[in-house]
Amino acid sequence: MWPLRVISGVFVVSQLLVTGSIGIDSVDAPTGSCRDCLGGSAAYFALAARTLCPVRLVGAVGDDFPDEFLDVLKSRNIDIAGLEVRQGSKTFRWHGKYSDDMNDRTTLDVKLNVLVERGPVVPDTFRDSEYVFLANNPPELQMSLLDALDSPKLVVCDTMDLYIENSRDGLLELLKRVDGLIINDSEARQLTGETNLLTAIRAIHKMGPRHLVVKKGEHGCILCTGRQMLVLPAFLTEKVVDPTGAGDSFAGGLMGYLASINADRDDEDAWRTGLIYGTVAASFTIQSFSVDGLIGLDEEKMKRRIEELNSMIKP
Amino acid sequence: MWPLRVISGVFVVSQLLVTGSIGIDSVDAPTGSCRDCLGGSAAYFALAARTLCPVRLVGAVGDDFPDEFLDVLKSRNIDIAGLEVRQGSKTFRWHGKYSDDMNDRTTLDVKLNVLVERGPVVPDTFRDSEYVFLANNPPELQMSLLDALDSPKLVVCDTMDLYIENSRDGLLELLKRVDGLIINDSEARQLTGETNLLTAIRAIHKMGPRHLVVKKGEHGCILCTGRQMLVLPAFLTEKVVDPTGAGDSFAGGLMGYLASINADRDDEDAWRTGLIYGTVAASFTIQSFSVDGLIGLDEEKMKRRIEELNSMIKP
Numbered sequence: 001m002w003p004l005r006v007i008s009g010v011f012v013v014s015q016l017l018v019t020g021s022i023g024i025d026s027v028d029a030p031t032g033s034c035r036d037c038l039g040g041s042a043a044y045f046a047l048a049a050r051t052l053c054p055v056r057l058v059g060a061v062g063d064d065f066p067d068e069f070l071d072v073l074k075s076r077n078i079d080i081a082g083l084e085v086r087q088g089s090k091t092f093r094w095h096g097k098y099s100d101d102m103n104d105r106t107t108l109d110v111k112l113n114v115l116v117e118r119g120p121v122v123p124d125t126f127r128d129s130e131y132v133f134l135a136n137n138p139p140e141l142q143m144s145l146l147d148a149l150d151s152p153k154l155v156v157c158d159t160m161d162l163y164i165e166n167s168r169d170g171l172l173e174l175l176k177r178v179d180g181l182i183i184n185d186s187e188a189r190q191l192t193g194e195t196n197l198l199t200a201i202r203a204i205h206k207m208g209p210r211h212l213v214v215k216k217g218e219h220g221c222i223l224c225t226g227r228q229m230l231v232l233p234a235f236l237t238e239k240v241v242d243p244t245g246a247g248d249s250f251a252g253g254l255m256g257y258l259a260s261i262n263a264d265r266d267d268e269d270a271w272r273t274g275l276i277y278g279t280v281a282a283s284f285t286i287q288s289f290s291v292d293g294l295i296g297l298d299e300e301k302m303k304r305r306i307e308e309l310n311s312m313i314k315p
Numbered sequence: 316m317w318p319l320r321v322i323s324g325v326f327v328v329s330q331l332l333v334t335g336s337i338g339i340d341s342v343d344a345p346t347g348s349c350r351d352c353l354g355g356s357a358a359y360f361a362l363a364a365r366t367l368c369p370v371r372l373v374g375a376v377g378d379d380f381p382d383e384f385l386d387v388l389k390s391r392n393i394d395i396a397g398l399e400v401r402q403g404s405k406t407f408r409w410h411g412k413y414s415d416d417m418n419d420r421t422t423l424d425v426k427l428n429v430l431v432e433r434g435p436v437v438p439d440t441f442r443d444s445e446y447v448f449l450a451n452n453p454p455e456l457q458m459s460l461l462d463a464l465d466s467p468k469l470v471v472c473d474t475m476d477l478y479i480e481n482s483r484d485g486l487l488e489l490l491k492r493v494d495g496l497i498i499n500d501s502e503a504r505q506l507t508g509e510t511n512l513l514t515a516i517r518a519i520h521k522m523g524p525r526h527l528v529v530k531k532g533e534h535g536c537i538l539c540t541g542r543q544m545l546v547l548p549a550f551l552t553e554k555v556v557d558p559t560g561a562g563d564s565f566a567g568g569l570m571g572y573l574a575s576i577n578a579d580r581d582d583e584d585a586w587r588t589g590l591i592y593g594t595v596a597a598s599f600t601i602q603s604f605s606v607d608g609l610i611g612l613d614e615e616k617m618k619r620r621i622e623e624l625n626s627m628i629k630p
Contacts, residue, residue, distance in 0.1 A: 030510075101510045195345075195416045197533075198553045218512075219534040220548065231548035231627050233535065238513045272630045312546050313628065315587045 016259040017126055018045045019058040019145045020135025020158075020248070021115060022073075022083065023092035024065070027289060028108075030100050031241045037290035038069045040092060041135035041158070044245035047294035048252030048281040049133075050077040051302060052260040056129055058082035058145065060120040062090035062113055072295065081123045089114040102240055103218065122148035131259040133251055134178070136160050139170035146177060154265050156180035156211070156255060158247075164190050172207060179265050180211035182251050188214045197222065211271050213254070213278075215247050223275050225268040232275050235283035235309050242289045246282040249294065253281025253302070280305045331574040332441055333360045334373040334460045335450025335473075335563070336430060337388075337398065338407035339380070342604060343423075345415050346556045352605035353384045355407060356450035356473070359560035362609035363567030363596040364448075365392040366617060367575040371444055373397035373460065375435040377405035377428055387610065396438045404429040417555055418533065437463035446574040448566055449493070451475050454485035461492060469580050471495035471526070471570060473562075479505050487522060494580050495526035497566050503529045512537065526586050528569070528593075530562050538590050540583040547590050550598035550624050557604045561597040564609065568596025568617075595620045 025039030046055045056079045065085055074080045090113040098105045119141045127150045134142040134157035142157055155178045163171050164187060171191075175181060181204065185197060191207075194200040197214060201224045204212055214222045218240075220233035257263075257277040263270035280302050284293040340354030361370045371394045380400055389395045405428040413420045434456045442465045449457040449472040457472055470493045478486055479502060486506075490496060496519065500512060506522075509515040512529065516539045519527055529537045533555075535548035572578075572592040578585035595617050599608040 196553055196555060198551050202553075216534065219531065220546075222551065229551065229627050230630060231535075231551055232630065233546035233548060236513050236537065236544065236546055238511050238517075240511060276630050310630075312544050313630075315545060315547065315591050315625075315628070 014053055014131060014259040014262050015056060015126075015129045016049055016053050016131040016133070016255055017056040017058060017082075017122075017129035017149070018042050018049070018133045018135060018252075018255075019082075019120065019122075019142075020045065020133075020137060021092050022057075022059045022061050022065075023094055024069075025093070025244060025290065026095040027098070027242050027244055028096070029098040029102065029242050032289070034242070034289035038072055039094060039244065039290060041245075041248040043073065043291060044248035044285060044294070045133060045135055045252035045255070046073065046078045047076065047291050048249040048285070048297075049256030049259070051281075051297050051299050052253070052256030052277065054079065055256070056082060056126045058120050058122055058126065060084040060086050060089070060114045060117070061092075063087050065091045072291065076295075082120065082126055084120055086114055086117070089117060096244065098243065102243055105243070119144060130154070131255060132156070133255050134158070134174075135248060135251070139163055139167050139174040143170070143174055143177065154179050154258060154263065156182060156251070158182050158251065159187065161187060161190055175204075175208040178209050180213070180271075181209040182213045182215065182247070182254070184215045184217070184247065210266075211268075213275070215250060217243070217246070221250070221275060221279070223271055225271055228268050228272070230272050230275060232279055233313060235279055235305065236312060237283060237287065239287045241287055243286045245285050245291065249285040250278035250282040252278075254278035256281075276306055276309060277302065280309060329368055329446060329574040329577050330371055330441075330444045331364055331368050331446040331448070331570055332371040332373060332397075332437075332444035332464070333357050333364070333448045333450060333567075333570075334397075334435065334437075334457075335360065335448075335452060336407050337372075337374045337376050337380075338409055339384075340408070340559060340605065341410040342413070342557050342559055343411070344413040344417065344557050347604070349557070349604035353387055354409060354559065354605060356560075356563040358388065358606060359563035359600060359609070360448060360450055360567035360570070361388065361393045362391065362606050363564040363600070363612075364571030364574070366596075366612050366614050367568070367571030367592065369394065370571075371397060371441045373435050373437050373441065375399040375401050375404070375429045375432070376407075378402050380406045387606065391610075397435065397441055399435055401429055401432070404432060411559065413558065417558055420558075434459060445469070446570060447471070448570050449473070450563060450566070454478055454482050454489040458485070458489055458492065469494050469573060469578065471497060471566070473497050473566060474502065476502060476505055490519075490523040493524050495528070495586075496524040497528040497530065497562070497569070499530045499532070499562065525581075526583075528590070530565060532558070532561070536565070536590065536594070538586055540586055543583050543587070545587050545590060547594055548628060550594055550620065551627060552598060552602065554602045556602055558601045560600050560606065564600040565593040565597040567593075569593035571596075591621055591624060592617065595624060
């Protein structure tokens, strides 16, 4: 599959843009640990999505960002023209620790660094991007990045507990401007004040996004679109090394698929299939530390695992 | 569907026997409360299974067991010839309270009463039962009840944390004698010492049961048979009133289906379909207090919900 289509006799490739954090992570888990590894929501997203379509990356790192991380990002169908290496700034850093069952994690240390400075700039060459994922960022920044684009075909965003709590008005304004929202179950409950997940989902629908995905970690995810609902389990595996980035890889697999087939804004069936790609992308991420599970991943490997997943979910 | 088959020119109906607790429950939940309602694993199981096939109930209650509860049990394709109303004894009683999100429950009071006296007796007319569910009981009692049967075609059991902890040897002996085991995720982890659920499942397989179902509450269940795996979400509903008995209703729906089609011991596909019936049976149970969601339930209602469930799980 390659996102080609013919417009006025010319082959055109769909362009998927992602903005979000690119960071340096350290992780402690029962399975081992990694120090100063490539991380950040946009990095996971881009490395997952690029298996299915070209990706444009918009973000900022500091002058401490290792060259080898830049090489990982730019060598794999990712256009890093929107990745600013800001001199005199430091890269976002996160250090987390997972519990014995991998279901809880504690942030041991976080340094936002460049993330709290001015936002990144969308290059003019990226303005025509049709598919857009606004990874976790302050809603105001997400909106200003969206303003820098011409007329995207499909805009999807993520958010987090911090902005639900502290930037609620901005978030509600953003939700009216996006086609889709991808959040986790605790965020869905926090955003709506509803404990029942289906009630929460219906309440979020009324806030704007036509397509809503609620991620439940090891328990999979729920897609709710205008008329349809899909509940999908996670790919069951004995090898869970590091869950960091699973959610962003999921979003990358999903959006990469949507862009690859030039999905229309209203195509609910495409989202159902996209959920499979997202689930499989996340399953590769958690089997290694950092982005290692995504390096070397290609569409063939994804398709083989999709077959395995399908045999797990069809009664 | 009715579990008819022809043997030597005569229609024969499969007989599904269940042994387990029949009790009087009180429940406090964010949705309300019930006092002195019909409960117990065998009651939920029988009322779920009887929508699909005739059920034989084996258990004991005390002389305080209300006549109206007996009427509920015996009026609905359930043969209560094995239900002993023991004079001078008291019925098992349980009082539990659910947390705000319904995912945790605390036992406020439990009186085992008749359950710690001598076990119930399997009537001679029940000895030819082909499908058997040994609901939660001490493993030694489960085995002695099994010894009272001629040659069942399919034997499935449940257990609980107490027996995994205190009757491990007996439980391991029982597991070698059953075709299937239905337990919840925390019990699977406790039984094996493994935190990864798939690793736990593979370890339990080696203990004996060919068919293993791990229940994950609101997150659905996992079926692992000899060669196959199926991960199924729970039926997504906004109306969750009282989760008590969901697991036993699940087992009732599953076993009721297996008996209704005269499933062979080795029929893995039947278990996959049965999981759908179990999931749907559980979904009716949780929508009301006590067994109210199962009273009035019939195969048509189950089939309509199965259609809804199928539309939720097919990508």
